[in-house]
Amino acid sequence: MAEAYLRQGVLDHLHLDARAVREPGEARVALCERRFVGKVSLRGRPTKRFLAAVGQALGFEPPVAANTAAGKGGRAALWLGPDEWLVVTPPGSAGETAEALRAALKLQHCAVTEISDGRAVIGLSGARAREVLMKGCPLDLHARAFKAGHCAQSTLAKALVILHQTSDQPAYDIYVERSFADYLWAWLEDAAAEYGPAIVQG
Amino acid sequence: MFLIECPWCGPRDESEFDCGGEAHIERPADPAELSDEAWADYLFMRTNPKGRHRERWVHACGCRRWFNIERDTVSHRITAVYRMGRKPPGRR
Ligand SMILES: [Zn+2]
Numbered sequence: 001m002a003e004a005y006l007r008q009g010v011l012d013h014l015h016l017d018a019r020a021v022r023e024p025g026e027a028r029v030a031l032c033e034r035r036f037v038g039k040v041s042l043r044g045r046p047t048k049r050f051l052a053a054v055g056q057a058l059g060f061e062p063p064v065a066a067n068t069a070a071g072k073g074g075r076a077a078l079w080l081g082p083d084e085w086l087v088v089t090p091p092g093s094a095g096e097t098a099e100a101l102r103a104a105l106k107l108q109h110c111a112v113t114e115i116s117d118g119r120a121v122i123g124l125s126g127a128r129a130r131e132v133l134m135k136g137c138p139l140d141l142h143a144r145a146f147k148a149g150h151c152a153q154s155t156l157a158k159a160l161v162i163l164h165q166t167s168d169q170p171a172y173d174i175y176v177e178r179s180f181a182d183y184l185w186a187w188l189e190d191a192a193a194e195y196g197p198a199i200v201q202g
Numbered sequence: 203m204f205l206i207e208c209p210w211c212g213p214r215d216e217s218e219f220d221c222g223g224e225a226h227i228e229r230p231a232d233p234a235e236l237s238d239e240a241w242a243d244y245l246f247m248r249t250n251p252k253g254r255h256r257e258r259w260v261h262a263c264g265c266r267r268w269f270n271i272e273r274d275t276v277s278h279r280i281t282a283v284y285r286m287g288r289k290p291p292g293r294r
Contacts, residue, residue, distance in 0.1 A: 066210045080265065081210065081266060081267060082210060082267070138214070138215030138217055139215075140213075153263065153264045153266075154218060
């Protein structure tokens with residue numbers, strides 16, 4: 001890992017900090033980059049033994065229901081497939097999370113890979129956040145179908161994304177491959193323009 | 203545009219999927235024993251029915267899993283979705 005003072009967010013070149021407002025106030029859409037979110041790819045068949053070992057390492061079991069997320073203490077596991085999860089951690093703790101998973105899963109057939117820098121995370125929230133997503137995403141995002149605790153892989157403005165709804169506000173975390181982050185940010189600002197988006201601290 | 207029922211994710215937009223062509227084509231057990239013609243038939247020749255067709259699809263922009271679909275090539279009506287390794291449902 002790079003020295004902390006050398007680390008740069010994926011969107012730092014946009015100088016979002018300088019545009020960020022302290023109080024988003026009445027903004028109907030708020031956008032931010034969540035910098036340095038830790039990410040660990042976890043693969044394995046969800047046997048009882050596997051789920052228990054992961055539960056021991058994380059403090060919660062990974063969800064087996066498709067397109068749902070579980071979490072505790074700042075960490076979450078997002079279902080990506082029947083034998084695949086994305087474990088997200090606070091900045092700087094992906095390494096220790098991966099180590100804990102490897103130790104708990106010792107001798108089990110699995111794969112634990114730190115992939116923190118592969119994707120950027122864009123936070124999108126506010127009363128009209130859902131409408132912004134609906135402009136470019138084929139998912140059924142109606143509050144009845146997609147709620148807090150749901151996640152899905154899909155496309156947003158043709159970019160592959162992992163979408164995680166973190167609250168019913170609504171608020172979403174959008175995981176996008178690093179090289180698409182600049183493009184997707186520009187698209188989001190444009191799509192949100194009619195709602196007067198506020199850029200906030202990540 | 204139509205909806206495809208991913209066996210894992212449920213109904214999703216067609217744009218999230220890729221089609222992998224005809225399903226249930228088995229690799230010959232002993233390719234060395236085949237004539238060039240039989241080998242070419244296995245590699246390249248596919249049925250192209252007007253009507254029900256069994257195809258492999260992958261949820262490329264979603265869970266990235268492969269599965270089988272029975273689809274009417276005229277109406278696009280999907281009459282069955284079943285996982286890899288499962289037998290196709292009997293024709294009605
Ligand atoms: Zn799927």
